Amino acid sequence: MKKTEIDKLTDEQMLDQLREYYKEYEKLPRILDIKRGKNIAYRFGTWNKALSLALGEDKVTSRDVSDEQILSAIRELNDKLGRLPRLRESKYGSTARRRFGSWNNALERALGDDNVHVHHDYDRKKIVEGYKRLSKELGYAASSNDIVKDKRMPSLIYIRKEFGSIIDLANEAGISKEVVERWRDYKLQNWTPEELISGYKRLEKQLGRIPVSKDITDCKWLPKPHVFVRVFGSLTQMRDDYNLAKPNSGQSPISKKTLVRQVAEFYKEHGRFPLKREFASYSNNSIDVLLARFKTSSVYTVWEEIINDPYFKEIIEKR
Secondary structure, three states, X not given: OOOOHHHHOOHHHHHHHHHHHHHHHOOOOOHHHOOXXXXXXXXXXXXXXXXXXXXOHXXXXXXXXXXXXXXXXXXXXXXXXXXXXXXXXXXOXXXXXXXXXXXXXXXXXXXXXXXXXXXXXXXXXXXXXXXXXXXXXXXOOOOHHHHHHOOOOOOHHHHHHHHOOHHHHHHHOOOOHHHHHHHHHHHHOOOOHHHXXXXXXXXXXXXXXXXXXXXXXXXXXXXXXXXXXXXXXXXXXXXXXXXXXXXXXOOOOOOHHHHHHHHHHHHHHHOOOOOHHHHHHHHOOOHHHHHHHOOOOOHHHHHHHHHOOHHHHHHHHOO
């Protein structure tokens, strides 16, 4: 088997990518920050092991970062954002949580108990109005996950300190506990087959094409794909049972060469093979179509066959 572009990189070349990132950004790179990060992790066993070899174990475990450096970074971030920073927004977030017991404890140490528990940018009325707005936009009582995703809302730490719970906040916004719990239960469990089909058809009309798994995941008013799987067995089974259009229905089956071209174009653009959800979004074909055309149940077998396909190499090398 011929070596791929990935295989041609030496261990030291891979580790140099990590060193360059650390030198430029002064923080540890995540696996997604580095081109071919997953391949690097695979080469060395784990991502942390690759970081340790590239930068030294001390930097990976953050032993070289003092408490005051962590707290100072939190203060600077707080001043920059004008609000309480969230754990994932700080370059020392995970280290602070381990070092001080929790992210909230780190905030209290850095900013003082009063500043953490009384957020100056948000008064009670403003939060209630923000929750009403968010719930109206979503079309249901906003959950804690919805609040976290909405950058206009304060952190959950502050909301819970101020109101006690999301249900208490909803009550103050005029949404009863029963409504909140009903929506929570409805979103997670109580979707009937008819409601799922109706929602699926609505999404298909909105997109102007057949929805794939990623489209359902991204849709705010439909449950996640696993709910469809639980009710119907699979999206394919649902389409068969309810006579719904299937990907490529009415067309000739997509050729293996077309699939190779789609994968090659993604590889050329991103420097790696697509994840399952990325392939579905990029090619408008589910990963099941890819596996069926290559007559295997393993996506890794598909990648191995594609990377040795002359047509794949022709596209990669073409400028």
